[in-house]
Amino acid sequence: MGFKQSIPNNSLFTKGKGHSFVALLVYVDDIVVASSDLEIVQEVKQQLNANFQIKDLGPLKYFLGLEVARQKKGIAVCQRKYALELLDDTGFTNSKPVHSPTVPSHKLSRNEGEPLADNTQYRRIIGRLLYLTITRPDISFATQQLSQFLDNPTHLHLQAAHRVLRYIKAAPGQGLFFPSSSDLQLKAFSDSDWGACVDTRKSVTGFCIFLGNALVSWKSKKQATVSKSSSEAEYRALAATTCEVQWLSYLLEDLAVNHASPATIYCDSKSAIAIAENPVFHERTKHIELDCHLVREKLSKGIIKLLHVGSANQLADTFTKAHCPSSFHTYTSKLGLINLYNPACGGISGQ
Incomplete structure (x- = not known):
């Protein structure tokens, strides 16, 4: 049918350019077809039906447990x-x-x-x-x-x-909200909690990545090794965030999205940013695995840029540690979450 399989995501197939662009996402025997031209969508479905006898469920409303709601302001999932x-x-x-x-x-x-x-x-x-x-x-x-x-x-x-x-x-x-009117700039927040695990003293990496105002990726994961300092833990978190940003950049290219480059990564550790920007700090970083230094490579190539952010505005903080209800709500309210079943505030639970 002329589709090209995406390398960043093998379940994604794309074809065409501009208004004729169509994307097809496959999970076993469930398929989502997306395009700005409904005639192309109908054509793809007819071709699929000729080979597989598909069941057309109409506009996307429910997929693998995900409930999708559309309105002019955007899409809620x-x-x-x-x-x-x-x-x-x-x-x-x-x-x-x-x-x-x-x-x-x-x-x-x-x-x-x-x-x-x-x-x-x-x-x-x-x-x-x-x-x-x-x-x-x-x-x-x-x-x-x-x-x-x-x-x-x-x-x-x-x-x-x-x-x-x-x-x-x-x-x-409560779920995610993807606004229809938003820029296409990748923005990421990277953070870590040094020695957070009381059993192993390993740190926790946390990051969240936005495409414009829409949260598209996040992670909370314990690091593989023990870090000697908070700067090292933050640097390892930066490396994980950089890998995800690079993957998203490749994925956006396959989706024919012209996103602004470089992607901005916000970090609340000035020392971690200094390690990434200044390779002279050899004594402090010679024990760190080489793959972590991809931050320097992507920084020099202009794929990312690092900016310092205060801890109060570090949105990834909620992915690295527990918070009391007030501070927890302060952070999560900035993630762009929405609750369509809360009419008291018009369905919006975040700013």
Whole structure:
């Protein structure tokens, strides 16, 4: 049919240019076709039907548990039905909601609490929470913390998982919002929490990446090795963010999107930025793996630029540590989340 398979994402196929551009996304036997020309979409569907006898479900409204709603202002994506099923299956439909998924005063540890006699329920909850993070970046850090104890969870870990469920109960319809009127500049926030893991003393990497005002990628993950300093931990987080920015740049090219270059990465560590900009700091960085220094390479090629941002405006902070409800809401309100099922504020839960 003339489609070209995308290298950054092998499930994506594209064809044409300008108004004749069409993208086709495949997951097993589920397919999404997107184009600005409806005639091209109909033509593609007819060709597919001639070979596979497809079932045309019409305009995209529901896909792999994702609920899609369109309006002139943009597109909203949530997993409300999936979240409600999760609450129902775990018995938390009528639970009392909480305003944050974690408790900042308590860090989870592997050897704390009594091991569960049957860890099946815990594993099932975490697995479903992981899938829910597709549209819920606000539970990414909490889910990352809980997923570390799948091999031997305790009753304290289960209690922490139940708190996340109670947080979801507060707004099961919350999800992502992609505004129709937005620039195409990639902006990223990179952060780390040095020595955050009480068991291994490894740091946590957190980043979130925006295309204009739309949040398109985020991560909360424990680093593979122990960092000697907070600067090193921040530098490793910068490397992870840079890799994701480069991948998104390739993906946007396949989608025929002319995004402004370079991408801006905001970091609240001046020392990490100095390491990236000044290769003279050999004594401080000679033990760091070579792949981390790709930050310098992409910086010199003009693919990224680094800017310092104050900790109060570091949006990735919510992906690296627990917060009290007030500060948690301050950070997440800037991620562009939306709750279509909250008519009291017109459906918008973030600025």
